[in-house]
Every structure is written in C-alpha cells, then in structure tokens.
Amino acid sequence: MDVLDWLLDSDPAIRWQVLQDLMGAGAEDVAAERARVAREGWGATFLSEQAEDGLWDGGTYRPGWIPPERDGFDAWSGTHFSLQQLVDFGLDPASPEARRAIERVRENVRWEHAGEPYFDGETEPCINGVALTIAVYFGQNGDRIAETLVDSRLDDGGWNCWAEYGAKVSSFHSTICSVEGLSAWLRAGGDDPRAAETLTRGEEYLLERSLYRRRSDGTIPDPRMTMLSYPVRWYHDALRGLEHFRLQDRRDPRLADAVELVRGKADADGRWVLENIHEGPVIVEFDMEGFQSKWLTLRALRVLRWWDAA
DSSP, X not given: OOHHHXXXXXXXXXXXXXXXXXXXOOHHHXXXXXXXXXXXXXXXXXXXXXXXXXXXXXXXXSOTTSOGGGTTOOOOOSHXXXXXXXXXXXXXXXXXXHHHHHHHHHHHOBOTTTOOBGGGOOSOHHHHHHHHHHHHHTTOOOHHHHHHHHHTOOTTSSBOTTGGGTOOSXXXXXXXXXXXXXHHHHHTTOOOHHHHHHHHHHHHHHHTTTTTSOTTTOOOSOGGGGSOBSSOTTOOOHHHHHXXXXXXXXXXXXXXXXXXXXXXXXXXXXXXXXXXXXOSOOSOOOOOTTSEXXXXXXXXXHHHHHHHTO
C-alpha cells in the first residue's frame, strides 16, 4: 500500500494533517476532516474522559490516584498530557467541544505545585513550556507562563527543571518544551521584548548541539534522543527538535545531521518504526514499539519535505 494511502487509513487526527501537510488538499477538505476530530476516534475518546471539574483522571499533572510520595512515577492520563494530546490531534479550538473543555480547565483546574490556575503555569520549565503551547493553541492568556519561562532561563541559554534545586546546566528535555512554548506565544502576538532573545538563545542551545549531541566533543549523552518516540510527552528527541524548527521555518545547517539521522530510519516501505515508548498509564495506545508508526511517519515525512524544499 502506498504510504499516503496507509496514512489516510487512520484516525481523523492523522488524516487531516496528511491532507494538509503532505497532499496539499484544499482548505475545505482539510477543515471537514479536522472537524471530525471532536466527534470521532481518538479526539472524541479523550474529550469524553474529561470530568465536569475539568480534570482528566482526577489530577492535573498526574492522575489523582497516584500518592504524592510517588511523584516520580510517570503517568500520562492526567489533565496536562491529555490537553497536550488534543493539541497534537489538532482539535479545532473554535469547536463547541474544545470551548467547553477549555472553559472547564480555566475555571477549575489548579496545579498540584501550589494551587496555581492551570493557565498561569507553575515553576518547572518542562511543564510550563507544554502548558504555554496548550494555552496559545486554545486561545488562552499565557502571559504569566511566558514571563516565568523568560525569567527561568539558565546562563548557558537553555532550561532545566532542576534549576530550583541548584542545577546550573541546561537539559535538552526542558529546553525543547520551553522553546516550543515561547515560539508559539510569540507567533500568536505575545508581547515581551525579552522573549524573542530568550527564544533565540534557547534555539542556539539546541543547534550548537546538533539537537542531540554534547557541544564539547560531539558525543551523544543519551542514545534515546536518537530514537523516535510518540507521544513525546516532556521528552526530547531529534525528530521533535526538527518539528520545532520546521514550525519556525528555520533551516539552519546545524540541523543537517539530525535530518539525515531521521531520513536514515525509514524502512523499506518508506515508513518509520516506533523505537521508544515513554512508559506509563495512558488513555489511548497508538503504536507498539518495534512496529511501523503512522504518527512518526507523518511527522518524519513533513519534516523531510520541508527540509528538502529549500
């Protein structure tokens, strides 16, 4: 089966993005397919899991059933990562379903950290970056989160969620989340004269390291950053970094190494295999590790088409 036909044989969340990003379909066809996200498949499943109090699975960052003393236990079925997933699905923010879900969040959901309203953020940049992306996507005021991100950047240009505990060296993971959020906020008209410079510094942190290498000697600090994963959650990998620069339309020669890394992972069918799963309870399971992934194939193909069009 042709790779595009294979991708189209999927959920509306993937189909509308294939039509728009890979097939150049007309706006009406794309909009019609996108509208189905709220009513069918994965999007409808996620929306149905939200409670009247705005929460998914009883908690904001983690599900409510996880004891506080197990705060290192990864779980992806709470509110924060459910909203991140709805953004990835491309749920139309103007749809009645999206407006109802976001109103519940805005009015009710508070962070476990110190009871902050969800769209005000908390303290960790890996959390705040994703929350800012979500706020911008759904038309909410993320100014306070943007300010926190600007103020929490480290001297080397990036971010680290352990900075409040003394960390001085930035993390790829915290940095990609932060630059994604700040870039979305600036594209939406965010007004802070420091934010653009902060974003540029954060992007330089990633570019100086070719998205997945040490700046000092070019070695790879964590091989998982060369492995393709989805959903990405708060984790960085080379493809996630490339997706950021695609959205920024910034073709920097320092991305070439990561581009060829991703290109070389296509199998004989022109598809990409899921190499890494971030384990934890989920609402929907998409692909199995070691098998061809429609999400990764969509993301890899649109990055390569963007890069090769230069």
